[in-house]
Amino acid sequence: MISVEEARSLLFGLVTPLDAETVPLVQAAGRVLARDVSAKRTQPPFAASAMDGYAVRADEVAKGASFEVIGEAAAGSGFAGRVAPGQAARIFTGAPVPEGADFVVLQEDVSRDGDHINITGDTGASHNIRPAGGDFKTGHRFAAPKRLDPADIALLASMNIAEVPVTRKPVVALISTGNELVMPGETPGPDQIIASNTFGLKALLNLAGAETRILPIALDTPASLQTALDLAEGADLIITIGGASVGDHDLVAQVAADMGLERTFYKVAMRPGKPLMAGRLNGAMMMGLPGNPVSAMVCGTLFAAPVVEALLGLPARAPERLQAELAVDVAANGPREHYMRAVLKDGLLTPLPDQDSSLLSVLSTANALLIRPVRDPAQPAGHMVDYIPI
């Protein structure tokens, strides 16, 4: 068995980042910027008022000083004239500061009588003017790769970038295998259960940026599995779930091998998730996940989501690990790295009492995977441990 780290780096070795496509800015949130882009404008394009008030000459600003108001500058329509000594222009937030002026007195600090104003308040040190290019200048580089968040979208809009080059979404085909499975909403027979893993993984990988397709459930026959794998044609990543272990009905490895799978590894020293398999099948990446629901989701978190990010051109890296104190004593760990379902509360980590890999209710309660290294001895409450937030 190989380690989790080895498995992940072998998986990253199978990744070829995808090509780019252009999308309208309104569809770019959450997508990964594929190429550097540069600002098509300077922002603000002119020195702009930061306040509503009066634009004057800074050297004339003093309590008691009076000015003649000679015009008005509003956002979207500046004042074409020049502010000379003794003069002021009415100005509003966002308006270009007229020539000659270099100070905006807040209207709260002024009394007005017809076309004249008097400074009545303490004006303070700020000129209340945003310099041209104070945010960015034409040509300012926005670097790829980056997953575009709402603030990035606002910035790109402000740079007048209406179309954005993003990495194509990886197409992920999800195949549940097993005679016992039916789709949510169907009526299961007496020995059947509902397929949950494809739905959990779809949610997880969509959040990572994939376009996921749930294929029909494959029965535990070579022909049915082959049909499902054939239907996955065109996917960048094929994920099978279940049928990965050693039982008589665990057929994924054999059928995939018969169809040409070049296997990269099988079995990882981790708990849950041991019977994980990966390789390349007719040009696509393939991962065979174990069927136990928590095992499948943990493998999704540790391997499939990072692979989706790597396909998107983001750095190939493990999920972020943080550290916290154990709230309780924990027993010694065995020969597999253990990803314990745990709750992090008030900075303390408590592993949940039942770690069976079939328990989705436990996974749903957990907000952390507490990582126990291989053969870690028993540890007392207060010991610092690594965890992955989930």
Ligand SMILES: Nc1nc2c(c(=O)[nH]1)N[C@H]1C(S)=C(S)[C@@H](COP(=O)(O)OP(=O)(O)OC[C@H]3O[C@@H](n4cnc5c(N)ncnc54)[C@H](O)[C@@H]3O)O[C@H]1N2
């Ligand atoms: N003799 C051994 N038995 C098992 C071993 C072993 O080393 N020797 N490994 C165990 C481990 S660890 C795991 S994990 C499981 C993985 O088995 P499979 O990948 O072959 O999964 P299945 O047998 O098909 O299913 C296991 C379990 O999960 C349920 N399942 C499967 N698919 C789904 C789905 N899409 N949605 C919801 N539930 C699903 C299935 O009904 C089973 O209950 O093997 C152990 N056995």
Ligand code: MOO
């Ligand atoms: O590895 Mo299995 O994934 O322990 O449940």
